[in-house]
Amino acid sequence: MCVKQVPDSWAEKKLNPADNTLDRDAADAVVNELDEYAVEEALQIQERLGGPDECQVTVLTVGPDKAIESVRKGLQMGAGDGVHVVDDAIHGSDALATSAILAAAIERLAPDLVLMGSESTDARMSVVPAMVAERTGRPQLTFAGKVDIADGTVTIQRVTDYGYDVVEAPLPALVSVVEKVNEPRYPSFKGIMAAKKKPVETLTLADLGVESGVVGLSGAWSAVQEFAARPPRAAGTVVTDEGDGGAKAADFLSAQKFI
Amino acid sequence: MTEVLVLVEHTGGDVKKVTFELLTLARSLGEPAAVAIGDVSDDVVASLAAGGADTIYVASGSEYDDHVVAPKVSALQSAMAASGAAGVLVPATAEGKEIAARLAVRSGSGIITDAVGVASGFVAEQSVFGGSTLVHSSVTTGTPIIAVRPNSVAAEATAGAGRRVDLDVTVTDADRAAKVTERVAQEKAGRPELTEAAIVVSGGRGVGSPDGFGVVEALADALGAAVGASRAATDAGWYPHQFQVGQTGKTVSPQLYIANGISGAIQHRAGMQTSKTIMAVNKDPEAPIFDLVDFGVVGDLHTVLPQLTEEVTRRKG
Ligand SMILES: Cc1cc2nc3c(=O)[nH]c(=O)nc-3n(C[C@H](O)[C@H](O)[C@H](O)COP(=O)(O)OP(=O)(O)OC[C@H]3O[C@@H](n4cnc5c(N)ncnc54)[C@H](O)[C@@H]3O)c2cc1C
Numbered sequence: 001m002c003v004k005q006v007p008d009s010w011a012e013k014k015l016n017p018a019d020n021t022l023d024r025d026a027a028d029a030v031v032n033e034l035d036e037y038a039v040e041e042a043l044q045i046q047e048r049l050g051g052p053d054e055c056q057v058t059v060l061t062v063g064p065d066k067a068i069e070s071v072r073k074g075l076q077m078g079a080g081d082g083v084h085v086v087d088d089a090i091h092g093s094d095a096l097a098t099s100a101i102l103a104a105a106i107e108r109l110a111p112d113l114v115l116m117g118s119e120s121t122d123a124r125m126s127v128v129p130a131m132v133a134e135r136t137g138r139p140q141l142t143f144a145g146k147v148d149i150a151d152g153t154v155t156i157q158r159v160t161d162y163g164y165d166v167v168e169a170p171l172p173a174l175v176s177v178v179e180k181v182n183e184p185r186y187p188s189f190k191g192i193m194a195a196k197k198k199p200v201e202t203l204t205l206a207d208l209g210v211e212s213g214v215v216g217l218s219g220a221w222s223a224v225q226e227f228a229a230r231p232p233r234a235a236g237t238v239v240t241d242e243g244d245g246g247a248k249a250a251d252f253l254s255a256q257k258f259i
Numbered sequence: 260m261t262e263v264l265v266l267v268e269h270t271g272g273d274v275k276k277v278t279f280e281l282l283t284l285a286r287s288l289g290e291p292a293a294v295a296i297g298d299v300s301d302d303v304v305a306s307l308a309a310g311g312a313d314t315i316y317v318a319s320g321s322e323y324d325d326h327v328v329a330p331k332v333s334a335l336q337s338a339m340a341a342s343g344a345a346g347v348l349v350p351a352t353a354e355g356k357e358i359a360a361r362l363a364v365r366s367g368s369g370i371i372t373d374a375v376g377v378a379s380g381f382v383a384e385q386s387v388f389g390g391s392t393l394v395h396s397s398v399t400t401g402t403p404i405i406a407v408r409p410n411s412v413a414a415e416a417t418a419g420a421g422r423r424v425d426l427d428v429t430v431t432d433a434d435r436a437a438k439v440t441e442r443v444a445q446e447k448a449g450r451p452e453l454t455e456a457a458i459v460v461s462g463g464r465g466v467g468s469p470d471g472f473g474v475v476e477a478l479a480d481a482l483g484a485a486v487g488a489s490r491a492a493t494d495a496g497w498y499p500h501q502f503q504v505g506q507t508g509k510t511v512s513p514q515l516y517i518a519n520g521i522s523g524a525i526q527h528r529a530g531m532q533t534s535k536t537i538m539a540v541n542k543d544p545e546a547p548i549f550d551l552v553d554f555g556v557v558g559d560l561h562t563v564l565p566q567l568t569e570e571v572t573r574r575k576g
């Protein structure tokens with residue numbers, strides 16, 4: 001179960017001019033919304049399989065000190081324990097480096113199932129799950145709108161442009177979920193209190209055997225050269241419908257050669 | 260001159276428009292070479308040649324579509340090896356990005372996703388933070404792998420040399436780990452695909468009901484457009500989820516985007532802000548969507564859209 005802490009998508013985001021990385025201090029941080037769906041799915045699978053004695057849910061995050069908050073959120077929802085990979089060298093890591101760290105942590109934890117969100121609301125790349133699957137050699141069952149587990153086989157509905165594909169693979173496997181998969185629960189008061197006592201293991205890159213040179217800004221395989229605010233769009237024409245709004249819209253479309 | 264590989268998107272013998280856009284882009288960067296994987300018919304090869312490919316690498320076979328992503332990565336990797344490519348362009352669709360992601364890991368190359376342009380030297384342009392910031396990036400390790408959004412460049416019909424090269428691909432057992440057992444099509448037939456469409460007409464909470472989408476669909480059909488929806492509309496179950504536009508839905512970048520009964524929340528804007536021309540119909544003059552528009556109508560969509568549809572049909576016919 002991987003969660004990522006991201007800046008609140010409502011907040012304004014900016015790049016840090018010093019090193020062209022996302023200025024994470026400039027926005028309030030929240031748990032990546034899609035990862036709450038992954039936590040929820042993990043908890044529902046746990047319930048179906050007979051509860052915490054049969055199936056453990058561990059929340060894993062890679063990120064700075066305050067990323068621990070996203071682990072806590074998962075624990076409040078009902079996960080049993082957490083793992084937080086934190087290391088100064090991680091700052092500025094790109095998707096490839098992040099996926100390498102996650103893969104190393106997953107190899108160490110060796111779960112039967114890895115559940116992830118299908119996209120983080122800040123990076124919006126939707127590439128980390130595929131990269132982790134590639135690195136760990138686990139079957140890739142991504143963009144799941146529905147997840148079923150039976151007899152050591154995981155079956156998903158993979159959402160596609162035309163509908164969905166039914167995909168199956170033996171465990172151990174990796175699944176990423178889309179938001180229609182479930183409705184995440186809110187932590188209960190009891191859950192919030194219980195989370196305070198749940199264990200969170202802190203790991204460094206050295207613990208995972210990941211060399212610090214391959215992550216962070218210096219290890220990135222792509223680099224931002226420059227960025228600039230886009231010039232604002234020129235103000236458009238807005239008319240009020242007085243029985244002729246559709247016709248005026250058609251005039252605009254004709255003038256723009258759309259019809 | 261060095262080759263620039265383009266991953267071909269095709270279904271049922273039809274090559275998708277984005278492929279021709281990427282071949283056009285590849286020609287500005289080097290020698291365009293298409294990589295066609297899966298059920299590759301002679302028609303596909305012919306249209307790639309006509310669409311600008313100097314070389315067409317072909318990996319044909321059913322196993323590419325019977326398993327998720329990984330076998331296609333092996334095919335693309337063998338095309339990279341065969342061509343000594345200077346760079347690889349893939350469409351920035353969900354699957355295109357996953358193929359690019361795994362290829363980057365396998366080939367030890369950097370990756371850039373969601374580019375809206377690529378300049379010489381493989382400098383990619385991205386539009387981030389809901390379109391408020393433009394970023395130029397480049398890959399510093401390995402062969403640049405860049406996922407480019409559909410509709411980023413206009414396809415030019417310059418025919419290429421069209422030399423066919425059949426690839427010798429080793430698909431491993433690991434590639435076959437996730438098996439596709441069934442394909443279920445839910446898409447309403449007859450409309451262009453959302454991310455590829457030149458025109459997108461979308462509806463939000465203001466549409467009011469599933470039936471309310473009728474006026475949105477009628478306008479879309481008059482314009483030959485795709486239909487999109489806001490999350491409020493898909494969450495309410497008024498329109499299928501796969502048509503959602505926005506941060507957690509599809510990103511579209513059409514020539515024309517018409518938002519109807521959509522307020523213009525930042526999460527919706529994130530999926531449509533790079534549209535070339537934006538129009539909106541909304542009964543609230545203060546709706547934030549009007550900050551984005553080239554043309555807006557303050558009014559009830561249930562009266563404005565039928566009139567617009569009628570005018571469009573009349574002027575086209
Ligand atoms: C993490 C996260 C991710 C999200 N992802 C997405 C996403 O991918 N896509 C997305 O769209 N949203 C997304 N949202 C939701 C987003 O914040 C908005 O809630 C949503 O876009 C609102 O949809 P809407 O504009 O249709 O509805 P509303 O905001 O309710 O707006 C309806 C508009 O319709 C107008 N209207 C009503 N009746 C009529 C009429 N008869 N004629 C004309 N106009 C009328 C109203 O004036 C109003 O402006 C996300 C939110 C979060 C928190």
Ligand SMILES: Nc1ncnc2c1ncn2[C@@H]1O[C@H](COP(=O)(O)O)[C@@H](O)[C@H]1O
Nearest residue numbers: 002003062116117119120125126127128
């Ligand atoms: N730093 C991180 N820690 C834990 N999980 C992550 C991290 N980055 C990405 N992920 C996972 O990868 C998914 C997709 O992220 P992305 O490819 O960045 O859009 C997220 O929904 C998370 O499940």
